[in-house]
Structures are given as C-alpha cells and as structure tokens.
Amino acid sequence: MALRIPQLDPDPASPFPPVETALREPDGLLAMGGDLSVVRLLNAYRHGIFPWYSRGQPILWWSPDPRTVFRSDGVRLSSRFRRTLNSSHWEIRADTAFAAVLSACAHTPRLGQRGTWITDAMQSAYLELHRHGHAHSVEVFDGERLAGGIYGVAVGRMFFGESMFSAQSGGSKVALAALARRLHGWGWPLIDAQVESPHLLSLGAESWPRREFIARIAHGLAQTQAPGRWTDAFGQLRASQLACGAD
Template identity: 55%
Template sequence: MIRLPLLESSAPDRFPDPRSALRDPNGLLAFGGDLSPARLLAAYGQGIFPWYGEGEPILWWSPDPRCVFRTDALRVNRSLRRQLRGKPWRISVDQAFDAVIHACAAPREEGGGTWIVPEMMAAYSALHRLGHAHSVEVWDDARLVGGIYGVAVGRLFCGESMFSAESGGSKLALMALAGLLRQWGWPLIDAQVANAHTLGLGAEEMPREDYLREAARLIILPGRMGSWASHSSPIQPGDRGCA
C-alpha cells in the first residue's frame, strides 16, 4: 500500500522534501491541496509539479532523474530550416496563451486522454494573468500551428506542454523559447519526465539532486523585466531569437 503525505490547505508553500518522493512510481511525492497561484509557484520553486488525470486527486511529483533542455544547446538545425523553407510562419509570445493550453489539452492522434484537465487549464490561465505563465505561439497567417507554455520562476522556465497542428510547429516554438531565454541568461527549461520525443529534440536527464541545486540557484535570480509579449511579431524562424 502506498502512503502519501496529504498537503494542508492552510499552508500552500509547504511540501515534503522532494528527496522523499517514491521510486515507484518514480517521483510521486504527495497528494491533495489545490492549484492556487501561491501553491503552484511554491511547488515549482521547490522542484515539484502537479500531474494527475480526470477523476484523480491532485498528485505532486519530483522525479529522479529530471528531464531538462539546456537553452544554449537548442538551435534551429538544418533539417528544420529545410522543413520551414517557404512557409510564411511567424512567432509570437503571450499572444494566445489560452488557445495554446487548449490545443495542448486536445486529444492526440495516437489516442488516449489528457492530463490537462479543466481545473489545470484554469489554474495556469490564472498564473498567466498574473504574469507567471507564458506561451510561445507559431502562426500560419491567422491559424495557430504550434505552441508551448510553462511557468517562469526567477530565471527557471518550467515547461508544461507543447503541441503541433503542422509538422515542425512545436519544435519551432521550443527553439524560439530557448532562443529568448538564452538571450536573457536563463540556462534551463524543465521538461519534467523524459520521453522519446523530448530526448529526440535535445533534452537530457539530470540527477534530481543536481536539478534541485540548480533550481534553487535560479529561482532567486531576477527574472524577465517587462512584458514578454513585446517579443511578438519581429521573431521569425531564421532570426537570432530562435537561431
């Protein structure tokens, strides 16, 4: 029988030590609580994130190892440039956050449900309105063809999900995000749990202890000043922002 700590509703910043998370299932740490902005920001700052399905209690995780992208290692490679050649795509930032999260929550072609349940969409949209959650969008004229969203804490970006409506859409959104963060001195994008897709895009696995140490350093650094949305239309697939 699995015994997990129940989070207290009166203490949104209190979590068990991530190092006490279960090995099987990998990283399961606690349950309960809520998805308030204060609790979500406290969780990400401590290397913890929510992940659960429809009809389940809120589950909190901190897996070992942790999957991350290093922003200085992500660039638009030749194959993606060839794929994008001739496409009139443009990139924006924080112009369609709700549309991106809804697209990420939509059923995938391979079938299966989604872990981005309605209460999660509402919670991250609230974080976005408060200036803590951000999205990068890829457009073909007025059609959204790709995007990624996540949470910024200090100089750590915690990626949540990405989608493609056209081949290359999510990859370009990721590369554009990495390019902006690299310019601002943000070294990591947290990708939580590795899979074949993220590893194929250039992610790597980092021991949880190393990740927690790096996250603790980054979250106390000053983050991005001003509006992320100011980086809208000028960014194009071949620009320095995503090169």
C-alpha cells in the first residue's frame, strides 16, 4: 500500500502538520516537499522536526518517537578515554571552520552506510543558516588539522545536533563533550540527537517519548537568544580539560 504523506505548502512560512500525525513506520516521517530555506528550517526545528532524505528523493521531514536527547550535563566519556585526553594537545573552538566540518560530516565514510544524506542542497542550506548565525560548529584541532567536529542548529536556548565526524579516533566524542560543557555553562539544558544509536547511548544519550521531548524543549525555545557566531563566547578549550572536568 502506498504511503500517504502530506505535501508541504510552497510558502516557506506555512505550518507543518502536527508531529502527532507522523507515521509509525517509517518512524517519524511527517511530510514531504517544500524547501530548505532559512524560514522553513527554523520553523521545523521550533516544532521538533528536521529534514532527512537521500539524493534523488523529495525533501522528507521527520519527527521520530522516541527522540534521542543528551542532557548538557550528561555526556559521558569513559575513564579509559579520559586518561588518553590527559596528554592530548587537541584544542576545541567554535564557528571557525563550519564549512570544513559540514563537508567532513558529509564525506567521512560510516560503517554500514553508502553515500550521504548531507547532499549538496543540504550543505548549501546549512551554510546559509550559518551565515545567518543559526547554525554552529564545534571543531577539534590537532595543530592546524581537524581531528573531529560536530554541527547543528541553535534556536532559543536549544541545540539541535545534526552530525559529527572523527578524522582521528575520538575526535567526535571530544567535540560533543566540549559542546555540552559550554552549553551547560550557558544554561542550555539539552542537545537533540534525533535518532538512537548504540554509539550515542554509550555516550549518555537518553531516549524520550516524543511528547516529553516537545514539552521539555518548549522552555528553551521560548528564551530569546540573538543569532551570531559563537567563536568569542565559546572561547578555546583544551581536550585535557575534558579529562579532569576543569572549566
């Protein structure tokens, strides 16, 4: 039987269907079509919705149930990994290499995955979000080379993670832990991680019913936060600080 998926209105400001109407199989598929404009994307994130589709498909919009979430004080690094960070010279910054992080997330091979969902159109859309101060990257540098990174979208005081990568072992873990450290210090309680995986759960992610997720993010979304680059506010962290829990 063919799936009956709502088609979005051409107007980027038009509303999405209620997330409660998303399909159970495939989990969270809510709507199709529309565009990847800044207005449409921000509207989606404000309602717990994100785009995810492959090249050759129409734009597909999702709101899965359950939802995978990190508390900003809940990212866990194993004791063994923390010990390796004691002697690490990696440095972590924000919004100094957004395009490079985005490209690396799109092109880094992943076990069991062919191709990428971060298409050229998706990259262009998130670069535009970044230019408007809504999309951010956290970068892990080994000297002048990227060892890992993460990027996502900030709305209010809520961070919606999109993707992360490692060019060196542990690079994405350090990027995530550094992001969580800063967000917790700023009073941002949550990081949306979208879809569950064993790797995310091993780092402290939790699986929440969609209803709870939508209710819990409402407070963060309601808090005004001016868009703009995070470079100065984020400052610079050393990976070794994540080993000992220092600020």
